[in-house]
Amino acid sequence: MRRMNCNTITPEEFVYAARDFIELSNKYFDSWTIHQNDNEILNTYIKKEEFVSHRDENDKIFLYRAEYIIFYNLSYGVPSFSFNLWDCSGKLLTLEQVREISLMKISKEDFYSVVTQQEHPVMYRPYFIIHPCHTAKIVSAFRYTSRNLIITFLGLITPLIQLNLPLEYGL
Amino acid sequence: MTTIDDKQDIIQYVPFMSFVHPSFWHSLTDMKLNVDKLNENTKQIYGRYSYRDDIISVLEVDGTSFNKDPETEFHYINVTGTLMNKNTIEDFKNIDKAALINSVGEIMRANIQIKSWIDNPNSLLNFFVLSFADLKKFHYYYWFAFPAPSQPVVCLKEKCKNISTCFNEKQIKEISQSYQLLEISQKCFFAIVKDGDLYNVVTLSKILDKNRNKDEESNIDLTNTFFAFADHSNCENPGWPLRIFLAALFEYCPDLSKTIIKVIGIRCSKNGAINNSQIYNITVPETPQNVGWVGWERNERGNFGPKLANMSSSMDPVKLADTSSDLNIKLMKWRLVPDLDVTIMKETKCLLLGAGTLGCHVARDLLAWGFRHITFIDSGKVSYSNPTRQVLYTYQDCLNGGRRKSEAAADNLKLILPTVQSKGLVFHIPMPGHPIGESLKDETVTNIELLTEAIKDHDVIFLLLDTREARWLPTLISAHYGKITINAALGFDSYLVMRHGISSAQEETSINSTFVSGDQLGCYFCNDVTAPGNSLKDRTLDQQCTVSRAGVAAIAGALAVELLVGTLQHPLRVKAPAVYNLTDEELDPKLQGVLGPIPHSIRGFLHSHQTVLPTCTKFKQCIACSEVVIGKYKEEGLDFLMNVFNSGTYLEDVTGLSELQLTAEMTEILTLSDEDQDTTSI
Numbered sequence: 065m066r067r068m069n070c071n072t073i074t075p076e077e078f079v080y081a082a083r084d085f086i087e088l089s090n091k092y093f094d095s096w097t098i099h100q101n102d103n104e105i106l107n108t109y110i111k112k113e114e115f116v117s118h119r120d121e122n123d124k125i126f127l128y129r130a131e132y133i134i135f136y137n138l139s140y141g142v143p144s145f146s147f148n149l150w151d152c153s154g155k156l157l158t159l160e161q162v163r164e165i166s167l168m169k170i171s172k173e174d175f176y177s178v179v180t181q182q183e184h185p186v187m188y189r190p191y192f193i194i195h196p197c198h199t200a201k202i203v204s205a206f207r208y209t210s211r212n213l214i215i216t217f218l219g220l221i222t223p224l225i226q227l228n229l230p231l232e233y234g235l
Numbered sequence: 236m237t238t239i240d241d242k243q244d245i246i247q248y249v250p251f252m253s254f255v256h257p258s259f260w261h262s263l264t265d266m267k268l269n270v271d272k273l274n275e276n277t278k279q280i281y282g283r284y285s286y287r288d289d290i291i292s293v294l295e296v297d298g299t300s301f302n303k304d305p306e307t308e309f310h311y312i313n314v315t316g317t318l319m320n321k322n323t324i325e326d327f328k329n330i331d332k333a334a335l336i337n338s339v340g341e342i343m344r345a346n347i348q349i350k351s352w353i354d355n356p357n358s359l360l361n362f363f364v365l366s367f368a369d370l371k372k373f374h375y376y377y378w379f380a381f382p383a384p385s386q387p388v389v390c391l392k393e394k395c396k397n398i399s400t401c402f403n404e405k406q407i408k409e410i411s412q413s414y415q416l417l418e419i420s421q422k423c424f425f426a427i428v429k430d431g432d433l434y435n436v437v438t439l440s441k442i443l444d445k446n447r448n449k450d451e452e453s454n455i456d457l458t459n460t461f462f463a464f465a466d467h468s469n470c471e472n473p474g475w476p477l478r479i480f481l482a483a484l485f486e487y488c489p490d491l492s493k494t495i496i497k498v499i500g501i502r503c504s505k506n507g508a509i510n511n512s513q514i515y516n517i518t519v520p521e522t523p524q525n526v527g528w529v530g531w532e533r534n535e536r537g538n539f540g541p542k543l544a545n546m547s548s549s550m551d552p553v554k555l556a557d558t559s560s561d562l563n564i565k566l567m568k569w570r571l572v573p574d575l576d577v578t579i580m581k582e583t584k585c586l587l588l589g590a591g592t593l594g595c596h597v598a599r600d601l602l603a604w605g606f607r608h609i610t611f612i613d614s615g616k617v618s619y620s621n622p623t624r625q626v627l628y629t630y631q632d633c634l635n636g637g638r639r640k641s642e643a644a645a646d647n648l649k650l651i652l653p654t655v656q657s658k659g660l661v662f663h664i665p666m667p668g669h670p671i672g673e674s675l676k677d678e679t680v681t682n683i684e685l686l687t688e689a690i691k692d693h694d695v696i697f698l699l700l701d702t703r704e705a706r707w708l709p710t711l712i713s714a715h716y717g718k719i720t721i722n723a724a725l726g727f728d729s730y731l732v733m734r735h736g737i738s739s740a741q742e743e744t745s746i747n748s749t750f751v752s753g754d755q756l757g758c759y760f761c762n763d764v765t766a767p768g769n770s771l772k773d774r775t776l777d778q779q780c781t782v783s784r785a786g787v788a789a790i791a792g793a794l795a796v797e798l799l800v801g802t803l804q805h806p807l808r809v810k811a812p813a814v815y816n817l818t819d820e821e822l823d824p825k826l827q828g829v830l831g832p833i834p835h836s837i838r839g840f841l842h843s844h845q846t847v848l849p850t851c852t853k854f855k856q857c858i859a860c861s862e863v864v865i866g867k868y869k870e871e872g873l874d875f876l877m878n879v880f881n882s883g884t885y886l887e888d889v890t891g892l893s894e895l896q897l898t899a900e901m902t903e904i905l906t907l908s909d910e911d912q913d914t915t916s917i
Contacts, residue, residue, distance in 0.1 A: 153375075155544055
């Protein structure tokens with residue numbers, strides 16, 4: 065019996081997918097960690113930090129640190145992807161700078177319609193967030209066919225943010 | 236055999252690059268504000284680096300660096316460091332950097348000499364941070380140093396080789412496992428000793444004796460011993476920690492300089508395999524002397540100089556509020572209206588005449604649209620009846636006789652957005668037909684000057700006053716100076732929002748035109764005379780004691796701001812045309828701005844929830860904006876104005892209105908006498 069609302073998931077489904085995802089992450093030595101809050105299920109999230117390097121048009125290499133957080137967005141009922149990037153002095157990158165180092169060549173309008181900056185509902189600090197509208201579409205499309213919704217979700221987002229998703233996840 | 240060029244073989248160590256996480260600055264600030272205050276103690280902190288082969292050579296510090304005990308992470312080595320935070324930028328700049336690194340170095344040398352590092356190898360490595368924190372601007376100046384003695388000069392006998400050239404797969408795996416089992420404090424520097432077919436990972440204390448006399452034989456079996464260290468380098472050159480390791484080894488046993496030492500730089504991949512580790516064969520051509528210390532980090536430009544972390548955009552709450560407020564408008568532009576000019580709102584200066592219900596709503600909506608220069612003019616004080624309807628005031632503003640409205644409004648706007656440039660002026664606007672006595676003459680003259688200067692200083696004038704008469708003088712001055720004037724007036728359940736034309740030498744609009752050029756549009760007073768005979772209900776518009784339905788001011792205030800923004804988004808601005816009949820489907824693009832066509836006026840009736848958009852041209856005999864009146868103002872200035880204030884009929888005489896009205900009355904009388912049975916229907 066199909067559920068009425070196919071484009072949302074419950075917080076429990078999110079936590080389940082997250083835990084499953086972490087197991088895979090540990091298996092493939094990808095460094096995602098889960099931060100569980102048993103008192104407040106909505107505050108459970110998974111996080112990864114890594115170095116990202118970017119070569120500009122003059123062939124100079126810049127090193128940045130990226131932090132990715134996947135959390136459950138209550139108002140939209142879907143997983144949400146948020147991130148921040150900072151340089152070696154600790155300074156946060158602006159949205160425009162993130163767009164410039166993104167792997168895909170995207171126009172300003174398209175990029176800004178997908179990525180926005182706001183106060184993070186779980187971390188209470190400014191973060192860049194992929195707008196949840198798009199996630200709902202992904203969830204409804206892959207809900208029953210995806211092995212793990214978070215992997216599917218990441219696979220579609222990674223080119224935007226230069227996040228490395230090891231091929232092993234596809235297995 | 237080719238001669239070996241000595242210079243080429245000298246080891247080029249891969250230096251550390253410092254990498255500061257934002258949480259480091261948060262913790263430093265916290266410590267400074269709450270713990271240290273002005274004390275300039277040096278503080279012990281922790282940093283860490285990784286020997287993973289896919290992570291670049293960085294030494295990282297973050298918020299946990301200030302913890303008593305460091306956090307541990309897979310494939311990372313913790314390094315003890317010292318933070319010296321200066322209280323002034325002068326102290327930061329003037330401190331002798333060479334002397335500083337030498338003094339740090341001497342402490343390290345002393346530790347090497349007492350050989351405590353043999354039991355605790357991690358203590359060999361040290362880093363130093365000199366800093367200055369400007370906590371008002373959230374600017375952090377910092378300079379890392381990774382001290383190492385400039386001697387001994389060390390050479391590589393041959394290029395580095397991969398570990399697999401000397402060890403087989405099984406041995407490598409065993410070494411890797413044993414290494415992981417080492418205690419944390421032993422992981423930075425250790426040794427690998429051959430024992431028959433096996434290779435054992437051992438701590439330094441197993442092969443070095445800290446109680447040994449310098450002159451004694453060292454007892455190290457160099458053919459079967461590899462020294463090893465956690466290597467952060469990813470290229471053919473070894474990482475920086477090797478430098479201090481060799482210095483310590485040669486201090487321990489100077490005889491080692493006559494031999495070749497084998498060193499392994501351990502590098503692991505993310506699953507822990509150390510197959511990318513490198514073997515270095517090292518010789519020391521000369522006996523090391525006691526010389527100075529090096530290790531200050533180069534900055535982004537490659538010079539020996541400090542780095543700056545400008546954290547204001549993420550740590551300064553005022554800046555955060557400012558950029559976040561701008562974000563809404565930018566999103567509008569990026570997502571919906573790409574041609575929206577967002578900078579013009581920021582730069583436009585708005586003068587709000589009246590800080591009552593209309594003034595407060597207009598101010599809030601201007602703020603939402605990204606306007607940042609707002610000045611209020613109001614002579615009144617906040618009264619107890621105000622806060623529920625005048626959305627910038629609170630109960631507190633009413634106490635003790637009440638704050639002056641324009642000042643309270645300006646201050647409260649800053650409570651909403653600290654970076655807004657808001658100001659409040661307090662004075663009364665003189666009105667036609669309200670005679671000025673001698674005692675008030677000087678004050679009136681001053682007020683006129685204040686008003687004139689204020690109008691000249693701003694780009695947009697909002698007329699949000701509570702009487703018709705008060706709007707006369709600002710209408711005149713504004714038209715004269717060509718400013719955008721937005722007028723809003725309230726009735727009980729109706730409102731009027733409109734834009735005025737300006738003084739212009741242009742010809743009148745032709746009768747056949749479908750639009751009126753912005754500068755030719757009528758003003759509030761033009762409408763008053765040319766509007767059809769108003770019913771009793773409509774006459775209650777703009778009377779001083781007007782009481783309105785609560786929503787009327789909010790609607791009118793919002794529309795006033797939308798009308799302004801629409802005007803500003805048209806390339807002709809104040810001259811933006813107003814179309815006569817806005818129900819036309821195809822509208823010439825020249826007749827609309829980016830947000831759509833801009834009407835002349837909007838009249839709304841809450842009773843029926845209807846809105847109409849009347850358009851009209853200037854009235855040649857308008858008492859406020861006609862060329863006759865403006866001309867008199869230009870010629871006679873203050874005298875003209877005083878005449879207007881002192882007489883109820885002067886304006887009508889000047890414009891010839893008195894005559895016009897007389898003619899109209901005459902016509903009425905004539906009409907009635909001819910057809911006394913007719914009733915004119917309205």
